[in-house]
Amino acid sequence: VKRYQALADDLEASIRKGVLRPGDRLPSVRTASTSRGVSASTVFQAYYLLEARGLVRARERSGYFVTEAARPLPPQPRQISQPAIASVRPEVDDLVFSILEAPVDPADVGLGSAFPTPLLYPFRQLGRALAAGAQDFDPTNVRDGMPPGNAQLLRHITARYHADGVPLGDGEIVVTNGALEALNLCLAALTRPGDSVIIECPSFYGALQSLERRGLQAVQVPTCPTRGIDIDALEVAIRRHKPKAAWLMTTFQNPLGCLMTPDDKRRLVGVLAHHGVPLIEDDVYQELFYGPQRPLPAKAYDEQGIVLHCSSFSKCLAPGYRVGWVAAGRHAAALRRQKLTLSILTAVPVQVGLARYLDQGGYERHLRRLRATLQKQRDAMGEVLCEHFPEGTEATRPQGGYFLWVKLPHGCDTLELHAQAAAHGIRFAPGPMFSATREFRDCLRLNYGREWTPATERAIATLGKLLRRPKLRVA
Numbered sequence: 001v002k003r004y005q006a007l008a009d010d011l012e013a014s015i016r017k018g019v020l021r022p023g024d025r026l027p028s029v030r031t032a033s034t035s036r037g038v039s040a041s042t043v044f045q046a047y048y049l050l051e052a053r054g055l056v057r058a059r060e061r062s063g064y065f066v067t068e069a070a071r072p073l074p075p076q077p078r079q080i081s082q083p084a085i086a087s088v089r090p091e092v093d094d095l096v097f098s099i100l101e102a103p104v105d106p107a108d109v110g111l112g113s114a115f116p117t118p119l120l121y122p123f124r125q126l127g128r129a130l131a132a133g134a135q136d137f138d139p140t141n142v143r144d145g146m147p148p149g150n151a152q153l154l155r156h157i158t159a160r161y162h163a164d165g166v167p168l169g170d171g172e173i174v175v176t177n178g179a180l181e182a183l184n185l186c187l188a189a190l191t192r193p194g195d196s197v198i199i200e201c202p203s204f205y206g207a208l209q210s211l212e213r214r215g216l217q218a219v220q221v222p223t224c225p226t227r228g229i230d231i232d233a234l235e236v237a238i239r240r241h242k243p244k245a246a247w248l249m250t251t252f253q254n255p256l257g258c259l260m261t262p263d264d265k266r267r268l269v270g271v272l273a274h275h276g277v278p279l280i281e282d283d284v285y286q287e288l289f290y291g292p293q294r295p296l297p298a299k300a301y302d303e304q305g306i307v308l309h310c311s312s313f314s315k316c317l318a319p320g321y322r323v324g325w326v327a328a329g330r331h332a333a334a335l336r337r338q339k340l341t342l343s344i345l346t347a348v349p350v351q352v353g354l355a356r357y358l359d360q361g362g363y364e365r366h367l368r369r370l371r372a373t374l375q376k377q378r379d380a381m382g383e384v385l386c387e388h389f390p391e392g393t394e395a396t397r398p399q400g401g402y403f404l405w406v407k408l409p410h411g412c413d414t415l416e417l418h419a420q421a422a423a424h425g426i427r428f429a430p431g432p433m434f435s436a437t438r439e440f441r442d443c444l445r446l447n448y449g450r451e452w453t454p455a456t457e458r459a460i461a462t463l464g465k466l467l468r469r470p471k472l473r474v475a
């Protein structure tokens with residue numbers, strides 16, 4: 001970290017803790033330079049950075065002032081995870097299912113769900129397009145939806161890669177039943193039972209379950225809550241364990257929400273290509289960015305066809321429709337065969353219906369609204385956490401998606417908290433669900449994309465109260 005960044009981080013921490021409040025003036029450049037023992041240009045750079053973060057604004061000839069938008073938020077966790085770089089058999093199914101299958105009352109506050117509220121999706125327009133798609137469906141021509149998929153839908157998917165300048169070979173995309181099928185088909189094409197696969201730590205529990213089902217070994221690699229996987233550690237893991245694939249999320253990782261920088265994505269692809277390890281890139285949150293443009297996937301830097309880029313409409317447009325895809329690089333032919341042997345094709349009327357919705361041109365407007373709502377709710381969740389959770393709580397501040405990763409102070413036990421919260425009708429995802437070795441007992445994932453009501457804030461306040469009980473300590 002450069003000096004000016006460290007200074008900006010320090011000042012941001014003061015703003016987030018409420019030491020510096022909206023309307024307060026930052027010290028003059030000369031004062032800050034003397035008191036911090038840094039050059040005036042370092043102070044200027046730090047103030048510019050804070051301005052870019054929306055936390056301060058310059059007023060002509062008066063200096064820099066904290067903006068109204070700068071709210072108290074929990075500090076971000078910075079500590080990189082430290083799993084042993086070993087090849088382990090994930091055993092998460094029982095834990096994950098015991099949480100996912102627990103009886104849920106419709107009145108519960110569901111902060112553990114993997115989906116935002118259905119109210120954020122254009123189901124009425126989708127329904128009309130689907131009805132028309134079903135009517136258009138020619139049952140004598142089922143081939144229309146056979147792998148690689150419905151031609152019109154494929155054109156829409158391909159156009160989004162082209163718009164970003166991501167190179168795609170002919171026939172690279174295969175339509176699947178959601179991203180999860182795409183990811184599992186990739187595993188099937190690349191691995192045999194007993195092989196090792198690289199994953200992040202923590203990682204999406206669906207990845208852990210998929211490895212467990214196929215009898216694969218997981219190699220968990222240290223991952224930073226803000227920058228993503230540690231590429232040096234990844235290289236060590238590759239040398240040591242000769243993995244047959246890496247299953248990674250480079251954009252808005254689940255559960256951390258982190259986004260790798262373009263340089264890190266490029267380096268990641270370079271390292272994997274150098275060692276001949278294919279990248280299964282799980283990119284289901286790519287459309288839910290809050291910045292000015294869609295972050296490029298690692299696939300954008302792939303010159304050798306080693307990236308199998310998996311995504312879907314499940315999170316951004318049509319939850320429950322089960323339509324996803326993989327852009328499988330040099331493995332496309334193998335993926336088409338896997339798809340044919342596993343499930344033949346993806347329901348044709350649904351493919352046709354989605355293509356019709358996309359033809360109508362309302363998708364971008366829907367996405368803009370969805371992103372704006374999620375960003376607003378991220379900030380609201382951060383504020384209520386800051387108000388109600390114990391001192392020492394840290395939370396990520398994702399630039400997209402809808403998950404916050406929360407690290408609790410003093411070794412609080414989130415499995416115990418989960419059991420107690422359920423009795424109050426509150427659900428969340430405890431940290432051990434995201435680790436092959438059941439670590440992260442002091443962490444939890446919160447979904448801020450659910451309907452935001454007074455009950456949401458009350459639920460956070462209740463969790464905060466439960467956390468102050470002594471029984472919740474691990475040690």
Ligand SMILES: Cc1ncc(COP(=O)(O)O)c(C=O)c1O
Nearest residue numbers: 114178179180204254312314324
């Ligand atoms: C990281 C990640 N990958 C894949 C999936 C599955 O996506 P789909 O619903 O399109 O199968 C999910 C859903 O929760 C997810 O969070």
